Amino acid sequence: MTTYKQAGVDKEEGYQTVQKIKDAVASTHNVNVMNGIGSFGAFYRLQDYKKPVLVSGTDGVGTKLRIALDVKKYDTVGIDCFAMCANDILCHGAKPLFFLDYLACGKLDSEIAAEIVSGIVDACKETGTALIGGETAEMPGMYTIGDYDVAGFCVGAVEEDDIIDGSKIKEGDVILGLESSGFHSNGYSLIRKVFTDYNEEFEGKPIYEALLKPTRLYQNIIDSILEKTPINGIAHITGGGLIENVPRILPDGLSAHIDTTKINVPTIIQELQKRSGIAMEELYGTFNMGVGMVIVVAPENVAKAKDAINESLMELGTIKKDNNPIILKW
Template identity: 70%
Template sequence: MSNTYKSAGVDKEEGYKTVDKIKSAVAETHNENVLNSLGSFGAFYQIGGYQNPVLVSGTDGVGTKLKVALDSKKYDSIGVDCFAMCANDILCHGAKPLFFLDYLACGKLDSDIAAEIVMGMVKACKDNNCALIGGETAEMPGMYQPGDYDVAGFCVGIVEKDQIIDGSKIKRGDQIIALPSSGFHSNGFSLVRKIFPDFNEEFEGKPLYETLLVPTRLYYQPIHRVLEEVKVSGIAHITGGGLIENVPRIIPENLCAKIEASAIKIPSIMLELEKRGNIARSEMYGTFNMGIGMVIVVDENHATKVLDLLEDAYIVGEITEGEEKIVLN
């Protein structure tokens, strides 16, 4: 019997099935700027309507949250996570997402699982007026075990050069406004899985995995609603490293983000994790978002307007003078 690619563990037919299952849905994310369809060697996207456009890009994955999804056999939310982690990053600079590409690697391809993951990306792209214009599915026996998957994405957005947000205009007295997260988002899951090994245990009346797999919140719509009416000085996406590591990234020298810990609305699942794992509060703040998925910094005269535009947002601190870029009281 002669050797074939399939005998080595790679089933091309399953890859073709995956494309067939997602092709029409992916096409629904396209607009007049997308110049070709799925299947080309490269994807084409034309840009128009900007005076001095700057492209802003970001790439990310979903980490070991994938393990929760795979063990729970619930795959759709992971695609949303993958898109959100990339799109929320470029949003910090005021960018509008234009297009997204995905990369899916596995040990043994199951077209149903792969399609479900991509369909989550499709949903997220459609909700954010972003085109899913390409991707790669890699079946890699020997590198991954059967049943293992890894997912990553790449997002490109656009912003006018004179509208780039980089934190440089942050000043003393500015208000720090928190936008709630939808949960852990896609960070800290190696610790989450250590403390919560049974994803099927009951938590607040439902299986724990349902709480853990709530997808990362997409902030494009609310943030751009604010940007249309208010001058924003800084935006930080609160991902791995929590407030402690992400807020300082936008704070200029000799200024400090003074955050009132008592004002932070910490989700019950994070309080349960902290209690059950006997985790120090400082470790929690340095690992998880603690209920804040995004912070925006605005002039104190604009804070009320922002709170009117974002019904679930709240003030969590202010900018002061100081050597430390963040102080959590």
Template identity: 65%
Template sequence: MSNNTYKSAGVDKEEGYKTVDKIKAAVADTHNANVLNNLGSFGAFYDISGYKNPVLVSGTDGVGTKLKIALDTRQYSSIGIDCFAMCANDILCHGAQPLFFLDYLACGKLDADVAAEIVLGMVKACKDNYCALIGGETAEMPGMYQVGDYDVAGFCVGVVEKDKIIDGSKIVDGQKIVALPSSGFHSNGFSLVRKVFTDFQEIFNEKPLYETLLVPTKLYYQSVHRLMKEIELKGIAHITGGGLIENVPRIIPNGLCAKIDTYKIKIPEIMLELEKRGNIDRMEMYGTFNMGVGMVVVVAEEDVQTVLRLLDDAYVIGEIVKGENKIELVN
């Protein structure tokens, strides 16, 4: 009789069961009446009745190499938030209400405590966005990943009425560009961050550097939907990989240009430190990081004061002008 078992090959099913036990109640707490089944089914069901002409909007993303800092410092609580936020913030750009989220967690050897801490971060983020975590997959793959290695990705589906879709088509000359501050690097550019900052334990602003680097990606659902209840948002851009330079043009119609006054942008101290230590050109910074602007909204000039009243941390950084380049950074 062979002594070969799945466990002898490096896959511990019992650890997977422990993970489910640790997260099951918290995951169920994100569910609402639209969720039609429970954790453990082959597929997840979500009822989208009640809409006149619903359009589903989806987004998928991962955490990137920010995950490496979390693994090296054994700080896992923010990673699930990052994973959810990168997906949900993207679909928010079209005015979508997030409905449900699924996660994928891969590793070399599963540790139930680590996996649960990551998923519980997703739970926290889902609840902030009134979104249901309705499924996921945990894959233990010895030989593909080293012991201690994890990779995390997610998939979010939202809904918006067809006549309410925000796609930038209503952007015109004279409208204003308003910045919604980021919480830090979010989840982009960390390959360069890790090249410049090599000691995550060093003290920066009176605390270990990793605490600043691992601040989770900001969730913008509450802020943006507060605005949507009172004014029409002409365009929304999530400032992720490629920074303002690559993301803002995605919503600008042909023949127009987003003229951004960079001297108005409130750049976080940690990004200025990275720029200085790495001797990085300022335009390279703007083409890699969010530079303190996690999201921008384009609004009519007469709506600017409403935005500033509803969001006390928002501020104007530019305007829409005629032009062919779609974005211009003015010093």
């Protein structure tokens, strides 16, 4: 008789995965989490808000996973998955409350799955977010053995009166940039065309370490700034780079004038530019180029924003009246 295991799905490996991650997952829970792993749905009590608005986001890691799978380094991609979702909802001033993950593969290895989830747990702990659920799907015939895909779903909340949506941005406001940690999780289909030997040396280490450096989390930094001064707009610089993401937060008739010489471009991105010869417009329309998040503040609040955090804020430019939503100076 043919069994489910003979068909390619090992339920026991799934049970082992749960056993290996349950304590780590539970360590992210707080008083608002009302149940543990095993229920059909996860319960989260919403409290301490007067007029709460839920803000949600979902994303994956993309083809950055290919590098992680090829070099068998799985501990950072969970951070990427969480960060891509949490940084998006942060653009509206939302604090992440809980997160759910989705892991799909051709043949489940509980050790690999647990390592991926450990990265999500680390990111959740850094931001005070509860990992309250997830799904591990073993799908033989859909995925090649050894391949994994990772996606996630984040829900946060913000007081209705505190929503940041860019509507308060006005002419004369200042554009500030927060440094990225590298490529983050975008542009890897192109990156993998340029860097083909992941074990070659770069700055004294295998280059895959620079390529797999996880997406930076900005929650605590933005919270610190908001404690000192209002922010009129926030843009997460993901796929499409500055060129596509900054205009998303601008009211009609306003333009972001950015001086790219003010950007601290990471060395790994400089290396890609040197090897590939990709045109500047293509670079700034594909990669973050060293700016992981953009915030827009009134000119009188620039000093307060800079003083609120223990790192440099790049002063990139200003908001002007213009029908072209973004103008970059090379």
